[in-house]
Amino acid sequence: xxxxxxxxxxxxEDGRRSVKSFVLRRSRLAPYQKxxxxxxSDKYVxxxxxxxxxxxxxxxxxxxxxxxxxxxxxxxxxxxxxxMPLTNFLAIxxxxxxxxxxxxxxxxxxxxxxxxxxxxxxEVLQTMISQSSVLGFHIFFPDPWPKKKHxxxxxxxxxxxxxxxxxxxxGGYIYCVTDWQExxxxxxxxxxxxxxxxxxxxxxxxxxxxxxxxxxxxxxLHKRHIINEVWVEKSRE
Ligand SMILES: C[S@@+](CC[C@H](N)C(=O)[O-])C[C@H]1O[C@@H](n2cnc3c(N)ncnc32)[C@H](O)[C@@H]1O
Numbered sequence: 376x377x378x379x380x381x382x383x384x385x386x387x388e389d390g391r392r393s394v395k396s397f398v399l400r401r402s403r404l405a406p407y408q409k410x411x412x413x414x415x416s417d418k419y420v421x422x423x424x425x426x427x428x429x430x431x432x433x434x435x436x437x438x439x440x441x442x443x444x445x446x447x448x449x450x451x452x453x454x455x456x457x458x459m460p461l462t463n464f465l466a467i468x469x470x471x472x473x474x475x476x477x478x479x480x481x482x483x484x485x486x487x488x489x490x491x492x493x494x495x496x497x498e499v500l501q502t503m504i505s506q507s508s509v510l511g512f513h514i515f516f517p518d519p520w521p522k523k524k525h526x527x528x529x530x531x532x533x534x535x536x537x538x539x540x541x542x543x544x545x546g547g548y549i550y551c552v553t554d555w556q557e558x559x560x561x562x563x564x565x566x567x568x569x570x571x572x573x574x575x576x577x578x579x580x581x582x583x584x585x586x587x588x589x590x591x592x593x594x595x596l597h598k599r600h601i602i603n604e605v606w607v608e609k610s611r612e
Pocket of ligand 1 (some may be wrong): 397444445446447448467468469470473494495496497514515517518519530535557590591592
C-alpha cells in the first residue's frame, strides 16, 4: 500500500547522505497512523525542499525555535513542548512509525508549537535552516552504533557539530544525552574542537529536571547503563 503522501519523504537518498546515521526499514502503520498522515500533514508536516524555512511563516509567530533530531516515538518532544508553550519545536525523524505517532498526538491535541519533518536531519540543516536562527538542539539518545566499523555512522562528528554551531543563535545550546559511555566521551571531544562552542560544565552536565525519560533511556536504564548529558553553548562574541 502506498503510505507515503507527498509531504512525507519516503527516503533520503543513500548515496547523497553524508552521514548514514540511520537505516530505513519497512514499517506497517496502524490505521490511526495512516489517518494521521491524511488528516494532519497539511497543517503540521513540512516537506523536505530546497528553500530555507521562514520560521515565522511556519509557526505563525516569532517565538524561538528548538530543533529536535531523532525524536523516536516523540513522547518527550510532546511533553517538553507542552511545558514550553512560548517556544517552537521543529521535530525531525526518519522513522515513520514514530513520526506518525507524534503527528497523530500533535493533530488530535491541536498542539500549536510543534512541526514535523520526515527527512535526514543532516540534509534538513544543510538546506532548510538559516544560519544563526536556532535557540537549541535536542539530540536524545542518538543511535550509538557500537561496532567500531560503524562509528562513522554516528551523528555527532566534527562536521555535523560545526553545522549545528552555525545554525545556533549566539548563546544558543546543543543538548545531547546518551547511555553509551564511549559515545558520550566522543561528544565532549567533538564539541571541544569547535571554536564557537563552549562547555559551561567543563565535562558532563548535571541532569536537566525538565527533560522527561525517553523510550531509549528506559532501555538503557534497564541494562544499568549510565546516562550522560552533554550541554554546550555558542559563544556570545
Ligand atoms: C536510538 S533512537 C532514540 C529515539 C528517542 N530520541 C529516544 O530517546 O527514545 C535514535 C533515533 O534517531 C533517528 N535518526 C537517526 N539518524 C537520523 C537522521 N540523520 N535524521 C533524522 N533522524 C535520525 C532514528 O530514526 C531513531 O529513531
